[in-house]
Amino acid sequence: MVWTGIITDVRVSDVRFPTSLTLDGSDATNRDPDYSAAYVVIETDRRDGVTGHGLAFTIGRGTEVVVAGIHALRHLVVGKPIAAFTSSPGEFWKLLTGDSQIRWLGPDKGVMHLATAAVVNALWDLWAKLEQKPLWKLLSELSPEQIVELVDWRYLSDALTPEEARRSLDRLVPTRDARAAAMLDEGYPAYTTSVGWLGYPDEKIRRACREGIEQGFSRFKLKVGLDLGDDLRRTALVRDMIGPEHTLMIDANQRWGVEQAIEWVRRLAPTRPWWIEEPTSPDDVLGHAAIARALEPLGIGVASGEHCANSVMFKQFMQAGAISFCQIDFCRLAGVNEVVAVLLLAAHFGVPVCPHAGGVGLCEYVPHASLFDYIAVSASLERRCIEFVDHLHEHFVDPCVVRGGRYLAPTAPGTSITMKADSLAAHTFPGGQVWQDLSERS
Amino acid sequence: MVWTGIITDVRVSDVRFPTSLTLDGSDATNRDPDYSAAYVVIETDRRDGVTGHGLAFTIGRGTEVVVAGIHALRHLVVGKPIAAFTSSPGEFWKLLTGDSQIRWLGPDKGVMHLATAAVVNALWDLWAKLEQKPLWKLLSELSPEQIVELVDWRYLSDALTPEEARRSLDRLVPTRDARAAAMLDEGYPAYTTSVGWLGYPDEKIRRACREGIEQGFSRFKLKVGLDLGDDLRRTALVRDMIGPEHTLMIDANQRWGVEQAIEWVRRLAPTRPWWIEEPTSPDDVLGHAAIARALEPLGIGVASGEHCANSVMFKQFMQAGAISFCQIDFCRLAGVNEVVAVLLLAAHFGVPVCPHAGGVGLCEYVPHASLFDYIAVSASLERRCIEFVDHLHEHFVDPCVVRGGRYLAPTAPGTSITMKADSLAAHTFPGGQVWQDLSERS
Numbered sequence: 001m002v003w004t005g006i007i008t009d010v011r012v013s014d015v016r017f018p019t020s021l022t023l024d025g026s027d028a029t030n031r032d033p034d035y036s037a038a039y040v041v042i043e044t045d046r047r048d049g050v051t052g053h054g055l056a057f058t059i060g061r062g063t064e065v066v067v068a069g070i071h072a073l074r075h076l077v078v079g080k081p082i083a084a085f086t087s088s089p090g091e092f093w094k095l096l097t098g099d100s101q102i103r104w105l106g107p108d109k110g111v112m113h114l115a116t117a118a119v120v121n122a123l124w125d126l127w128a129k130l131e132q133k134p135l136w137k138l139l140s141e142l143s144p145e146q147i148v149e150l151v152d153w154r155y156l157s158d159a160l161t162p163e164e165a166r167r168s169l170d171r172l173v174p175t176r177d178a179r180a181a182a183m184l185d186e187g188y189p190a191y192t193t194s195v196g197w198l199g200y201p202d203e204k205i206r207r208a209c210r211e212g213i214e215q216g217f218s219r220f221k222l223k224v225g226l227d228l229g230d231d232l233r234r235t236a237l238v239r240d241m242i243g244p245e246h247t248l249m250i251d252a253n254q255r256w257g258v259e260q261a262i263e264w265v266r267r268l269a270p271t272r273p274w275w276i277e278e279p280t281s282p283d284d285v286l287g288h289a290a291i292a293r294a295l296e297p298l299g300i301g302v303a304s305g306e307h308c309a310n311s312v313m314f315k316q317f318m319q320a321g322a323i324s325f326c327q328i329d330f331c332r333l334a335g336v337n338e339v340v341a342v343l344l345l346a347a348h349f350g351v352p353v354c355p356h357a358g359g360v361g362l363c364e365y366v367p368h369a370s371l372f373d374y375i376a377v378s379a380s381l382e383r384r385c386i387e388f389v390d391h392l393h394e395h396f397v398d399p400c401v402v403r404g405g406r407y408l409a410p411t412a413p414g415t416s417i418t419m420k421a422d423s424l425a426a427h428t429f430p431g432g433q434v435w436q437d438l439s440e441r442s
Numbered sequence: 443m444v445w446t447g448i449i450t451d452v453r454v455s456d457v458r459f460p461t462s463l464t465l466d467g468s469d470a471t472n473r474d475p476d477y478s479a480a481y482v483v484i485e486t487d488r489r490d491g492v493t494g495h496g497l498a499f500t501i502g503r504g505t506e507v508v509v510a511g512i513h514a515l516r517h518l519v520v521g522k523p524i525a526a527f528t529s530s531p532g533e534f535w536k537l538l539t540g541d542s543q544i545r546w547l548g549p550d551k552g553v554m555h556l557a558t559a560a561v562v563n564a565l566w567d568l569w570a571k572l573e574q575k576p577l578w579k580l581l582s583e584l585s586p587e588q589i590v591e592l593v594d595w596r597y598l599s600d601a602l603t604p605e606e607a608r609r610s611l612d613r614l615v616p617t618r619d620a621r622a623a624a625m626l627d628e629g630y631p632a633y634t635t636s637v638g639w640l641g642y643p644d645e646k647i648r649r650a651c652r653e654g655i656e657q658g659f660s661r662f663k664l665k666v667g668l669d670l671g672d673d674l675r676r677t678a679l680v681r682d683m684i685g686p687e688h689t690l691m692i693d694a695n696q697r698w699g700v701e702q703a704i705e706w707v708r709r710l711a712p713t714r715p716w717w718i719e720e721p722t723s724p725d726d727v728l729g730h731a732a733i734a735r736a737l738e739p740l741g742i743g744v745a746s747g748e749h750c751a752n753s754v755m756f757k758q759f760m761q762a763g764a765i766s767f768c769q770i771d772f773c774r775l776a777g778v779n780e781v782v783a784v785l786l787l788a789a790h791f792g793v794p795v796c797p798h799a800g801g802v803g804l805c806e807y808v809p810h811a812s813l814f815d816y817i818a819v820s821a822s823l824e825r826r827c828i829e830f831v832d833h834l835h836e837h838f839v840d841p842c843v844v845r846g847g848r849y850l851a852p853t854a855p856g857t858s859i860t861m862k863a864d865s866l867a868a869h870t871f872p873g874g875q876v877w878q879d880l881s882e883r884s
Contacts, residue, residue, distance in 0.1 A: 029542070029545070030542060030543075030545075030546065031542050032542055032543070033542075033543065033546075034543065058543075058546055058547065059543050059546045060543035061514060061517075061541060061543040061544050062511075062514045062541075062543060062544040062546070062547045062554065064510060064514065065507065065510045065511045065514050065547065065553060065554065066547065068506060068507045068510035069504075069507045069553065072503060072504045072506065072507050075503075099503060099504075100471070100472060100473050100474055100475075100501075101472075101474070101475065101476065101500075101501050101502035101503040101504060102503050102504040103471070103472075104472065104475075104500055104501045104504070105500065105504045105507065105508065105552060105553050105556065106551075106552050107696070107723075107724070107749065108725070109548075109551045109552045109725070109751060110547060110548050110551045110552015110553050110554060110555065111507060111511065111547050111552050111553035111554060112504065112507065112552060112553060113552065114547065115507075153699075154698075154699050154723075155699060155700075155722060155723040155725075155726060155729070156699075157699050157701070158699060158700035158701055158729060158732070254549070256596075257595075257596050257597060257598075257599050257600060258597075258600035259599070259600055280597060281549075281596075281597040281754045282549070283550070283551070283597075283751065283752065283754040283755055283758075284597060284754050284757075284758065285727060285728070285758060286727070286758045286761050286762065287597070287600060287754075287758075290600070307549065309551060309725065309751075310725065312723045312725045312726050312729075313725055315726075316725075316726065316727060316728045316729075319728050320728065
């Protein structure tokens with residue numbers, strides 16, 4: 001239906017959680033993250049008072065730059081009818097990413113792309129709340145024609161045309177309902193990263209492995225890349241704890257050059273990792289391809305995407321056979337529209353999508369993408385799972401729920417990203433109570 | 443020598459020139475640029491009062507986001523000894539690009555990379571002024587070992603190792619002086635883009651071609667990509683005006699998809715363009731490679747780089763044979779250090795470097811890169827030229843000088859980027875006189 005109302009404001013907050021105090025989230029590159037977000041609320045003149053919430057995940061310093069980026073997009077949003085977005089979300093996305101002066105700052109990458117993600121996702125949150133549906137359901141009920149319209153095809157159609165995408169979406173329409181029912185019954189497979197942050201001592205890793213198995217997980221990810229001796233010990237430790245029947249993944253967070261990556265991972269191969277994640281620069285398509293070729297005989301796949309700048313980069317990672325696992329990030333890509341573009345590309349290339357999560361809000365966001373992927377785009381769960389970190393969910397009104405190693409289908413209207421007002425206030429940087437207390441203590 | 447003193451402040455201004463009023467600088471993607479800059483002044487506690495100036499070129503809206511990005515880097519610079527930079531500029535560059543929290547916003551791309559460029563280049567300006575040398579001379583007098591130290595090799599050494607780079611630099615040391623003398627005598631070849639901004643009517647193009655030839659230019663660049671009929675007429679017009687003996691380049695500013703680029707340029711081939719610049723997304727290495735393969739039989743090269751995010755991307759463009767001309771941008775790459783990295787890669791792959799200029803300040807910056815390239819890195823002028831647009835130079839204390847179609851070697855100490863105080867004040871956005879007057883008029 002056509003939603004009435006005008007967008008009247010885009011409010012932005014700088015929200016930070018002092019996670020660096022506990023080394024949760026520490027890895028070879030991101031040693032002391034304070035999980036943070038530039039948090040957006042879109043307001044309208046509607047009498048029902050519905051607001052759209054969205055965020056871009058960051059890790060501390062520099063969040064204020066993303067906030068400035070969101071302010072720079074204000075003029076493209078405020079004053080527009082809600083229907084300008086809901087009737088042509090693809091056109092609206094092009095408007096947001098195509099400002100003739102702001103585009104110079106990218107295009108389609110870095111701070112402005114994160115800022116765009118927060119705004120785009122807030123618009124989707126608004127729409128889904130108006131429709132009274134969780135985002136995955138709203139997306140899964142769009143027609144193939146509407147789904148294809150979400151995407152900017154200009155730089156993608158050499159790999160996949162909109163007509164091809166539409167034809168494969170068409171084929172899955174008759175069976176969508178059965179897959180949606182399965183998702184509501186069984187949920188979507190998750191894996192846990194909580195066993196092996198780089199700052200964790202061995203005993204904490206052992207305990208986390210035991211807890212993960214008790215909680216029903218079968219896939220476990222460990223951070224590597226700082227010291228080969230440590231990595232040999234820690235991968236063996238996790239393999240020992242989880243047994244031969246479970247799955248081990250390793251994540252180097254961009255630590256290595258291309259040749260170093262190949263050598264290092266070869267040494268860890270006896271512990272049979274399923275994938276090596278971010279072995280080198282996230283921009284290095286050809287480097288990832290070289291690593292993938294070298295590790296393929298060992299049965300180790302290459303995973304990447306949490307720092308992949310945009311759909312044009314993902315296109316190339318797939319064209320070059322550089323990744324075996326596509327790790328979309330819900331707010332590094334410029335929101336739902338570009339996530340959909342990458343899901344379509346991944347289905348076309350037969351690359352499974354295993355979204356990046358953790359952080360703050362990402363575990364809330366990504367089940368919507370994976371459920372939609374299964375119901376309407378790839379129709380497969382094979383080699384697919386969503387990252388899970390049990391962390392900071394208490395700050396959300398509709399937090400994700402993981403049981404028995406599976407994400408339950410979100411049921412509340414929207415994108416699950418609305419933060420509790422108390423949490424938002426307490427963690428606002430630098431004025432919130434949490435940061436005031438920390439600054440007094442130091 | 444070791445320079446004493448501590449960096450005490452990083453001042454930033456948002457400077458904008460209302461160039462959209464005249465359509466100078468208009469192209470198929472950037473239709474209404476207001477040439478702008480986030481402008482940095484680094485202050486120290488030295489008694490001689492030397493300051494380091496640097497800028498990141500932008501085109502209007504969003505410059506304030508780059509300003510916010512520069513503020514976010516302050517803590518990495520203020521309080522540091524000048525010698526921390528001048529004794530290990532490569533280590534300092536890694537510090538600036540490697541902040542463990544800010545890195546999440548890139549890495550190495552978009553707003554934060556532009557911000558880094560402004561700061562890095564201001565540090566080089568400070569150093570060159572202390573040395574009382576123009577930047578090109580400071581660089582050309584560094585030892586091969588010092589040059590190799592400037593570069594972060596982690597993600598580049600699969601294509602070129604520091605040892606290989608050092609060996610080729612070594613070979614050119616004995617002949618540096620002769621090439622430096624030639625540069626001081628003859629200057630460096632330029633080409634002009636002033637003949638064909640997309641907003642120009644045909645008569646203005648004719649006049650600009652005549653003027654260009656009178657001024658001694660032999661290479662002329664025309665903007666294309668909005669309308670094929672217009673492009674056929676305008677390329678024929680320029681070819682007719684400049685005659686068969688001169689060189690025509692065309693620039694689509696990312697307007698096309700891959701297949702569209704190939705078809706469109708084939709239609710323009712009869713006017714014999716030397717290169718097609720930015721035929722598609724600046725992130726699409728594989729797309730550029732496909733275009734390059736298709737156009738090679740027609741004798742048309744592919745040029746790209748003004749939007750190339752970083753040295754890892756340039757590495758791949760060269761590995762894939764995707765560009766015949768490497769168009770470094772002095773402040774999209776993170777300043778002098780990364781420019782040097784790309785010059786070394788280009789020399790290794792045998793790709794000529796033809797820097798992007800125009801805008802505001804770029805024509806001042808890039809002769810320093812090209813002179814250094816000729817003197818110490820590539821030792822060749824073949825298929826090489828620097829873009830020139832005769833525009834906004836009056837705002838600089840040491841503006842570039844182009845005579846007879848050649849850039850003269852800069853002689854003033856520094857990087858030629860210090861802006862006149864009056865110009866800076868009048869064009870500060872939004873408070874400067876120029877913008878106050880415009881806002882009163884509208």
